[in-house]
Each structure stands twice: as structure tokens, then as C-alpha cells.
Amino acid sequence: MEHSPQIGDRLADKSAPPDDAMIRDWIGPEAFEHWTALRDWIEASYPGVFAPDWIYGGKKHGWSLRYKKSKAFCTFLPEYRAFSAVVVLGAAERQKAGAQRDKLSPRLMALYDEAETYHDGKWLKIGISSAEERQDVTELLALKRPRRAIA
Template sequence: MLRADTRVIAADGATLPQIGDKITDKSAPPDDGAVREWIGPEVSGHWAELRNWIGEFYPGVFAPDWLYGGKNRGWSLRYKKTRAFVTLVPEYERFSTLVVMGGAEREKFEERRYVWRPQLVKLYDDAKTYTDGKWLTVAISSADDLHDVMELLTLKRPPLPHSNSTSRSPRKTSSR
């Protein structure tokens, strides 16, 4: 079976990136500027907000760690203590998050099944379940997607007690 190649070739012969392409230069992990340029200005705001939110609500808990997954998976930024909390995957003009939902998290998700946005429930239902849990990949392209991920992470691990009551927190699912 032949497959048409839909890659766009620039005048200089270089292949132009397509939406969803990963950062695959394995020589060094990308810095903040490279990630911002790769995912684009609008999406980089969501990237920064999620990273800041994790730092604010889980201070000192996670040390973000860049992982190289090969030429197909590229670079990803994992937040982990003993188990993975969330992995952020910068992609061309977007980014995705990977949240592994263990048994307890799946029970909590199911208890609130009809409160979540339908798009998230469909992602959850379509996600494959492995022995270590359900691997849920959520593409972040809007504030709603970002808040869904924040709620999933709160479900996975409640934030540490916080003295600043005016801080951003995920909106309540009961308000939907």
C-alpha cells in the first residue's frame, strides 16, 4: 500500500514541521525559549500556566525532568515523585499532557463521570487501560482543556495546604 507524503518542503529543501510534530533533536533538552517557539505564543501561555500551577500547589514535591523518548516521541517533561504525576509533551503549535489514572483515580473519575466535559469523558473511555492504569492523553488547545487537566491532577493528588486563598485553582466541576 502506498502512502502519500503530506510533508511540506521549503524552498531550501528542508521539511517544514507539521502540527503535532515533536521536538526530536536529542543533543540537549529544549529550554523555555525553544519550547515557546515550538508550541507557539497562545499555547505557550497554557504551558506556563500549568507549570506555574504545579509549582504553586505542589511546592517542592516534584522536580520536572526532561526525558528523550526517541525520534518518534521526542522530548517530554515529566513531573514525578515516586509515581508519575503528569507528563507534558511539547508538540508543534500545541502540547499534550499524559495523566496515568490508577485504580483509585479511575473510581473517583467514575463517581463524577456526568460532571466532566463530554470531550474528556470520551478521551477517558477511549484510553487504553494497562496494568499500571489508564493512560489519558489530553491535548491542550483551550483554557477548558487546561482546567480539565488541573482537575484530573487534583483528583490524582490533592494540592498541599495553601496559605494564599486568592490563588488560582481549578474551577469546581459542580459549576458545569
């Protein structure tokens, strides 16, 4: 017997990557606004740099949208009635974050401080349900990779 989705459940049907309509239905219209705003910000800030690709992480982790060039930039996690982004900070990015502590939000720095450091960096999963939380993610991404000057 199938159970009803719970908040935070992932899209686990591996038959095909989800499209925008499926994402909007799964995460909800408000979260989808943040999804599209962050996606649009990445495309405008880093034109032609990333070709996002859907990756399937198995039944437990489901589908996620990865932005990667030579190194991972960020990953969007469509969760039932929620949207999160994962940002991995390597050693250089952790130094930058430490130097910018006073410019980053207290919420973001609390997430940063609580995140465990692994051999490949600190993995931050950031829930995005407001413009301020989305701004936190964009500031972190700008630490990872400076934005191109747009003429």
C-alpha cells in the same frame, strides 16, 4: 533532505533538552501560555513536591517534561504548534474519576472512556488549547494527588 515540521511533530534533536524559548518557538505563543499556566499551577498547588525533568523518548517521541515524585504525575508534550499533557490514571484514580463523572467535563469523560486501560492504568493524552481544556487537566491531576493546603 529535512522536511518542514508538521503539526504534532515532536522536538527530536537530542543534543540538549529544550529551554523555554525553544518550547515557545516550537509550540507557538498561545500554546506556550497554556504550558506556563499549567506549569505555574502545578508549582503553586504542589509546592516543593515535583522537580520536573526532561526525558528523551527517541527520534519518534522526542523530548517531554515529566512531573514525578514516587509515581508519575503528568508529562508535558511539546508538539509542533500544539501542547498536550499525558495523565496516567491507576486503579484508585479510575475509581475516583468514575465517582466524579458528573463533575468532570463531557470532553474529558469522552477521552477517558475512549482511552484503553493497560496493566499500569489508563493513559490519557489531553490536547490543551483553551482555558477549559487546561482546567480539565487540573481537575484530573487533583484526583491523582490532592492539593496541599496553603496557609
